[in-house]
Amino acid sequence: MKRQSIHRYTCNGCIKITIFEDLASSNIEIKHHLHPKKADTSISPEIKQFILDNIDLLPYEIYKRLVEQGLDINIRQKQVHFWWSEIGKKRYKRDNDSFSSAQKWLKEKSYHIIFQKDNLKAFGFLTNFWNILKNSQFKVSEIGVDATCKYH
Structure with a gap:
């Protein structure tokens, strides 16, 4: 089974190693910058059902209808797009390959x-x-x- 690659970030971290001449002691300094958090894609079951009911629309059209109907004003277009893609796979995907x-x-x-x-x-x-x-x-x-x- 092929292992999926993970997304790597350019964090600009560094490792600095100083070795003293007498070799009795050394100093290792590591600096690491925090990576951005993965985007929150969680949504309520009602929103997922709304996306499923409107799966033939494009994600921005679904988002527009969600806003017009006053459903969860905190939802973002990226969340709608993510779930539109995930739910939509079920219509076409028949195999992992x-x-x-x-x-x-x-x-x-x-x-x-x-x-x-x-x-x-x-x-x-x-x-x-x-x-x-x-x-x-x-x-x-x-x-x-x-x-x-x-x-x-």
């Missing part, structure tokens, strides 16, 4: 995968947009889309 997750979701939604390269972690698939273009007056010679997603 993003490549496998995308494949499972596409299969579940009956999308047609037209090629797959597991060693490159790449695949192509068709959507209804292809049928619309194929049946239109336009002559389509090539369509390319590149999308990446990283789960945190």
Whole structure:
């Protein structure tokens, strides 16, 4: 299992070691600057439910509606965005591996995968947009889309 990296801070701390010539004594001085606290993302179950009920909106629109309805004036947009992302994952995430997750979701939604390269972690698939273009007056010679997603 791959270990997740942790966020490192540039704290400008330093270590100063002085070794005296007689080697009988030494002095070690450490200075460390406190790191900023991790942002508080906690919110009430009611706010989480409101976000879930409005999950198809963008986070700033959800926040605006929360403010308009007078729900918890202490909530911040970053909190709404965090929980919108977390709650929204449940709609799409099918596996911890993003490549496998995308494949499972596409299969579940009956999308047609037209090629797959597991060693490159790449695949192509068709959507209804292809049928619309194929049946239109336009002559389509090539369509390319590149999308990446990283789960945190």
